[in-house]
Amino acid sequence: MILRSALIALLLLTTMGQAQAYSYAAAGKEPLIDAREQLLTAASEGQDASAVLASLTEELAYLEQHHKVVLQAPLAEAIKAKDAAATATLLNRAYKAEIERRLEGAGQNLGDYQTAKVLVVKSKRFLDLILPSLSEGDRKAADGALAKVLDAIGNPGVFGVGAKTADPEAFKAAEQALMAVLAPL
Known part of the structure; x- marks a missing residue:
């Protein structure tokens, strides 16, 4: 009976640890991505999008303040x-600022692989929405630069085997290359 209880407790602890690890790396909600279709539909069909824009106030205000882009009023006008x-x-401009924000965070967390990786992967979600508006050459350059960013954060390996330390210089160079491709947005 004691052995059975110990096995159940071990199973519960193992399962709880896996759930926490998964939720930490989960994509989560991205209000700017989630609202994209609603905003584009509202613009093309002349619908009222004030409620959707109001739900984005915090995100847009942050980007305006910290990344020096003007988004709220022009979006409402458009x-x-x-x-x-x-x-x-304008959404692409917001996504570009989000990529910049996530990569800055990843650069500040190069010593924490999991945090840096989550931030880079989240930036990829924004980049995927911008890519269709770029030329084929710029799409390839942007994808290649983001791949180099991801490579530059290193890898802890499996129990240390295959570990690769982060390369801050390669990270910065790849980040700058990506932002140069996105500069015209």
């Missing part, structure tokens, strides 16, 4: 004017 192209351009 949607009101039924200008889907301008709305898409």
Whole structure:
């Protein structure tokens, strides 16, 4: 009976640890990504998007303050004017700022592989939305630069086997290359 209880406790502890590890690396909610289709639909069909924009106030205000992009008023104006192209351009500008934000965070956390990796992977979600608006050459350059960013964060290996230390210089160079491709946005 004691052995059975110990096995159940061990199983519960093991399962709980796996759930925590999964939830830490889960993609999570990205309000700017989640609202994309609603905003583009509202712009193309002339619908009221004030509720959607209000739900993005915190994210957009942060980007405006810390990444020096103006988004809230132009987005509202573009949607009101039924200008889907301008709305898409402004969303790409917001996504570019989000990529910059995530990569800055990853660069500051190069000593913490898991945090850096999550931030780089989240930046990839934003990049994937921007890629269709880039030329083929710029798409390849952006994807290649992000792959180099991911490689530069290193890898802890499995129990240390195959471990690779982070390379801050390679990280910075790849980050700059990516942001140079996205600069025209």
